[in-house]
Amino acid sequence: MIGRRWWAPWLWLAPAITLLSVFLIYPVVDTLRRSLLNADSTRFVGFDNYKFIIDNPVPLLSNTHSAILNNVLWLVLFTSFAVGVGLGIALLASRVRYEAVAKSAIFIPMAVSFVAASVIWRFMYVFDPHIGTINAFITHFGGHSTAWIQNTNAPQTWLTSLGPTTLPDPIQINNLALIIVGVWVWTGFAVVVLSAGLRAISSEMLQAARVDGANEWQIFRRIIIPVLSPTIAVVATTLVIQALKLFDLVWVMTGGKFKTDVIATLFFREAFLIQDFGVGSALAIVLLLAVVPVMVVSIRRFQFQEETR
Amino acid sequence: MEESARGRIATRLPSPADPAAVLGGGLKRLFIRLPLHIVLIGLAIIWSIPTIALLVSSFRTPQDIASNGWWNAFRLPLNFTTANYENVLQQHGMGRAFINSLIISVPATLLVILIAALAAYAFSWMRFPGRNALFLVMVGMLVVPLQMTLIPVLRLYVRLTPNVDMPILGGNLFGVSSFAGIWLAHTAYGLPLAVYLLRNFFGSLPKDLIESAYLDGASDLGVFFRIVLPLSVPALGALAIFQFLWVWNDLLVALTLLGDPRLYPMTVNITTLVSSFGSNYQVLTAAAFVSMVVPLIIFFALQRYFVQGLLAGAVKG
Amino acid sequence: MASVTFDHVTKRFDETPAITDLDLEIADREFLVLVGPSGCGKSTALRMLAGLETVTRGKIYIGDRLVNDVPAKDRDLAMVFQSYALYPHMSVYDNMAFGLKLRKVKKEEIRRRVTEAARTLDIEELLKRKPRQLSGGQRQRVAVGRAIVREPRAFLFDEPLSNLDAKLRVQTRAELSKLHERIGTTFIYVTHDQTEAMTMADRIAVLRDGIIQQVGRPQELYEHPDNIFVAGFIGSPAMNFFDATVRGEPESLQLDTGPFHLPIPREKAAGLLPYRGKKVVLGVRPESIHDSDFPRSGVIPVQVQAAVDVLELMGNEVFLHLLSDGVSFLARVDSRTKAKPGRKIQVLFDLGEMHAFDADTQQAIPLDKPF
Numbered sequence: 001m002i003g004r005r006w007w008a009p010w011l012w013l014a015p016a017i018t019l020l021s022v023f024l025i026y027p028v029v030d031t032l033r034r035s036l037l038n039a040d041s042t043r044f045v046g047f048d049n050y051k052f053i054i055d056n057p058v059p060l061l062s063n064t065h066s067a068i069l070n071n072v073l074w075l076v077l078f079t080s081f082a083v084g085v086g087l088g089i090a091l092l093a094s095r096v097r098y099e100a101v102a103k104s105a106i107f108i109p110m111a112v113s114f115v116a117a118s119v120i121w122r123f124m125y126v127f128d129p130h131i132g133t134i135n136a137f138i139t140h141f142g143g144h145s146t147a148w149i150q151n152t153n154a155p156q157t158w159l160t161s162l163g164p165t166t167l168p169d170p171i172q173i174n175n176l177a178l179i180i181v182g183v184w185v186w187t188g189f190a191v192v193v194l195s196a197g198l199r200a201i202s203s204e205m206l207q208a209a210r211v212d213g214a215n216e217w218q219i220f221r222r223i224i225i226p227v228l229s230p231t232i233a234v235v236a237t238t239l240v241i242q243a244l245k246l247f248d249l250v251w252v253m254t255g256g257k258f259k260t261d262v263i264a265t266l267f268f269r270e271a272f273l274i275q276d277f278g279v280g281s282a283l284a285i286v287l288l289l290a291v292v293p294v295m296v297v298s299i300r301r302f303q304f305q306e307e308t309r
Numbered sequence: 310m311e312e313s314a315r316g317r318i319a320t321r322l323p324s325p326a327d328p329a330a331v332l333g334g335g336l337k338r339l340f341i342r343l344p345l346h347i348v349l350i351g352l353a354i355i356w357s358i359p360t361i362a363l364l365v366s367s368f369r370t371p372q373d374i375a376s377n378g379w380w381n382a383f384r385l386p387l388n389f390t391t392a393n394y395e396n397v398l399q400q401h402g403m404g405r406a407f408i409n410s411l412i413i414s415v416p417a418t419l420l421v422i423l424i425a426a427l428a429a430y431a432f433s434w435m436r437f438p439g440r441n442a443l444f445l446v447m448v449g450m451l452v453v454p455l456q457m458t459l460i461p462v463l464r465l466y467v468r469l470t471p472n473v474d475m476p477i478l479g480g481n482l483f484g485v486s487s488f489a490g491i492w493l494a495h496t497a498y499g500l501p502l503a504v505y506l507l508r509n510f511f512g513s514l515p516k517d518l519i520e521s522a523y524l525d526g527a528s529d530l531g532v533f534f535r536i537v538l539p540l541s542v543p544a545l546g547a548l549a550i551f552q553f554l555w556v557w558n559d560l561l562v563a564l565t566l567l568g569d570p571r572l573y574p575m576t577v578n579i580t581t582l583v584s585s586f587g588s589n590y591q592v593l594t595a596a597a598f599v600s601m602v603v604p605l606i607i608f609f610a611l612q613r614y615f616v617q618g619l620l621a622g623a624v625k626g
Numbered sequence: 627m628a629s630v631t632f633d634h635v636t637k638r639f640d641e642t643p644a645i646t647d648l649d650l651e652i653a654d655r656e657f658l659v660l661v662g663p664s665g666c667g668k669s670t671a672l673r674m675l676a677g678l679e680t681v682t683r684g685k686i687y688i689g690d691r692l693v694n695d696v697p698a699k700d701r702d703l704a705m706v707f708q709s710y711a712l713y714p715h716m717s718v719y720d721n722m723a724f725g726l727k728l729r730k731v732k733k734e735e736i737r738r739r740v741t742e743a744a745r746t747l748d749i750e751e752l753l754k755r756k757p758r759q760l761s762g763g764q765r766q767r768v769a770v771g772r773a774i775v776r777e778p779r780a781f782l783f784d785e786p787l788s789n790l791d792a793k794l795r796v797q798t799r800a801e802l803s804k805l806h807e808r809i810g811t812t813f814i815y816v817t818h819d820q821t822e823a824m825t826m827a828d829r830i831a832v833l834r835d836g837i838i839q840q841v842g843r844p845q846e847l848y849e850h851p852d853n854i855f856v857a858g859f860i861g862s863p864a865m866n867f868f869d870a871t872v873r874g875e876p877e878s879l880q881l882d883t884g885p886f887h888l889p890i891p892r893e894k895a896a897g898l899l900p901y902r903g904k905k906v907v908l909g910v911r912p913e914s915i916h917d918s919d920f921p922r923s924g925v926i927p928v929q930v931q932a933a934v935d936v937l938e939l940m941g942n943e944v945f946l947h948l949l950s951d952g953v954s955f956l957a958r959v960d961s962r963t964k965a966k967p968g969r970k971i972q973v974l975f976d977l978g979e980m981h982a983f984d985a986d987t988q989q990a991i992p993l994d995k996p997f
Contacts, residue, residue: 113600
């Protein structure tokens with residue numbers, strides 16, 4: 001542009017650059033620094049804090065292994081449930097006239113805070129079967145009431161009855177109960193995105209397949225899934241990021257007690273309650289390292305979509 | 310839409326002279342599709358039950374809540390009350406917390422939109438060295454988990470906090486336990502996504518329009534306020550809704566940066582209620598529902614923007 | 627109102643040249659059309675003048691004022707874009723008033739000018755509408771109206787008719803000419819359509835690969851194209867070109883095209899004399915090739931036999947795609963022609979209207995005395 005001073009763009013960018021420097025760039029550098037210092041950031045300790053995370057020396061106070069494994073459990077179960085259920089609902093809803101209403105019902109939980117969702121589900125999970133909806137339902141059909149939030153046992157399933165009496169560590173009833181809350185909140189997101197993807201599949205393509213003699217299952221397997229797979233990937237990466245950064249839900253539901261800690265809640269306790277800034281910062285760096293590759297993939301794809309649009 | 314069109318065609322196919330066939334076809338079709346309806350409606354009900362349970366319980370008396378399940382609430386005689394709401398709003402600080410949530414969310418939303426729009430305008434319509442690299446760095450900030458920034462920001466705030474109260478609103482003027490402090494933090498956290506979305510939207514506006522405005526005598530500020538912003542209302546709306554809800558529903562940032570209970574937004578307030586009234590559901594249900602009112606209103610009133618906003622913003626976290 | 631001068635202007639994008647040494651003076655009140663195929667740099671030239679692109683080298687003047695470093699908003703030019711660039715969120719009235727409001731013109735004065743322009747363009751009843759409620763032709767008028775109310779020093783048009791249908795385009799061409807006559811301001815008009823250039827321009831500048839090929843009045847370009855490119859670009863259907871060798875004695879020169887030999891009329895021979903034994907390019911416009919059944923008077927006819935390949939009926943005339951020993955050319959003949967596809971036909975080349983070009987330099991070989 002003729003007549004625009006060279007510094008004009010920087011004036012427009014200045015507020016954004018300033019805020020990002022203070023609230024994001026400086027903290028990342030500072031966290032990196034503190035992760036190599038001791039609890040009150042007065043002495044250099046090398047990689048001792050990372051060693052602490054790997055060695056897990058005080059499992060009763062801050063169980064780093066359990067937190068990491070819980071994140072992995074969330075990542076796998078939360079993502080696959082939300083995508084799976086979301087895909088099912090999107091497919092079903094696309095075949096009825098009340099699609100919008102059905103989808104709204106699923107999507108509403110996205111609007112409320114994890115804090116509110118936690119209250120809602122603590123209430124659902126109340127132990128007393130006269131009050132807790134879930135336990136009332138189970139006891140109505142002859143089951144036993146369960147303390148969903150406190151119970152660290154593995155669920156009794158056909159797997160446990162087969163032979164190995166214990167399932168791997170993080171698979172415990174309360175973790176699953178928390179994951180259900182996460183799925184309840186995020187399935188709506190999956191449904192809306194996948195529905196948009198489904199709508200992009202032309203009815204002519206499906207009709208052509210029917211004319212070619214494909215049955216409904218083959219259409220699903222050979223046409224819908226392949227065409228929808230980029231959309232599924234978008235949903236999945238988003239959910240993976242959510243699973244990794246998970247904090248509010250666990251914090252309000254259990255406070256990380258009963259071995260439900262994830263990296264973010266453990267970090268928060270280390271940093272602000274135990275006041276060990278060294279271990280806290282190291283946990284934050286671990287979280288960053290876990291998120292970066294997923295995020296890079298998803299930004300790349302975002303850009304790719306922009307360019308090919 | 311398409312499905313219903315196809316459905317109409319299918320029912321019209323039998324000869325119109327034979328109404329029994331039409332009716333029979335419709336019934337048969339309904340019968341075949343019955344499992345579909347049952348599963349879908351069932352899922353929608355299951356998804357709604359937790360929210361309905363909360364809503365219903367929040368209007369029950371403490372005695373009722375403690376003695377039997379919410380599904381008994383519709384037995385006659387009906388016994389609903391608004392006492393729980395009066396209670397949480399007055400005695401448990403939810404009234405003040407509601408105001409605080411508004412005081413925190415509205416400026417944080419407006420600020421992020423203004424600052425991101427300025428940056429996005431520069432990225433879209435100005436040429437300067439390092440433009441693409443800087444844009445990538447800004448968007449790349451999306452990877453930083455919020456948690457990570459909290460210790461350094463808190464330390465910085467502790468150092469910068471003046472011992473001056475903010476008149477009217479309460480709390481400090483800046484730094485720890487100040488509204489200004491949390492506005493800036495939320496604005497910064499919202500920027501990477503907002504800059505990304507707005508740059509893409511601004512960049513999709515026709516170049517001719519911008520150039521035409523320059524020729525008409527508009528300066529950059531003129532083009533920004535008179536052309537770019539008015540044409541970006543859909544994108545700004547979606548972004549505003551997302552950012553507003555994000556701040557409104559945030560727990561972590563508020564929990565860290567606001568030490569003063571007078572400043573607590575509803576999320577923090579409810580969290581403290583949960584730890585002190587763990588099973589006191591007449592308090593918790595009403596409190597939770599108070600915090601949900603605004604998001605639900607936005608959801609029902611502005612559903613299209615709302616969905617777009619959440620979809621666009623889902624990568625943030 | 628002002629003259630516009632491009633003084634040896636060069637524009638490069640990175641290292642790719644878009645405009646090379648553009649030297650052009652446009653008089654005050656002139657209607658100048660910059661014409662050329664897409665990618666020839668004509669829009670870049672216009673955008674440099676508008677202040678939307680920087681100038682790499684050279685100077686641009688509006689009137690006496692050097693404007694290289696003057697921002698677009700201070701050049702006092704108005705531009706009609708190909709897309710019309712109407713502000714979609716403003717009413718027609720606000721679209722037209724926008725530039726005046728920014729220049730702090732008084733409200734009553736804005737109202738007066740907008741209403742007057744709207745009356746001129748017959749869009750008074752559209753003033754309250756939004757651009758999306760208008761047809762393509764109406765949008766085009768609003769875009770012109772927005773330029774008029776500004777009362778700028780010069781109007782710039784960037785292919786403003788290319789989004790209109792054929793009929794509307796013809797009509798709008800005439801209206802733009804009338805508008806130019808009435809408001810008497812400099813018009814600089816960019817198009818790839820030579821018909822628009824021919825019908826509206828006072829002067830045409832033909833541009834190719836960023837280099838000016840020829841500047842002149844429409845008739846001048848049609849009758850005396852400076853080179854093969856201009857000859858082929860101006861006129862529709864395009865001129866036929868034949869590779870030929872100049873043969874024969876000085877007093878009876880012939881052009882040997884391979885399939886046929888054409889005796890060069892004496893009044894054209896002088897220019898070709900130096901080319902004896904050399905290759906030249908012969909140019910004959912389709913309208914200079916006649917059906918031998920319907921000869922015209924006042925021509926210098928040379929008979930050629932050819933096979934009819936395709937025949938296009940235009941109503942008032944017929945386009946014959948002809949083949950003669952592998953050389954194809956087009957003739958624009960009387961509609962009463964008896965030519966039929968696949969049949970042979972005798973046509974007459976009017977060599978009084980012939981053009982000849984140097985095969986190496988592509989430049990025209992002067993055959994007549996220039997006027």
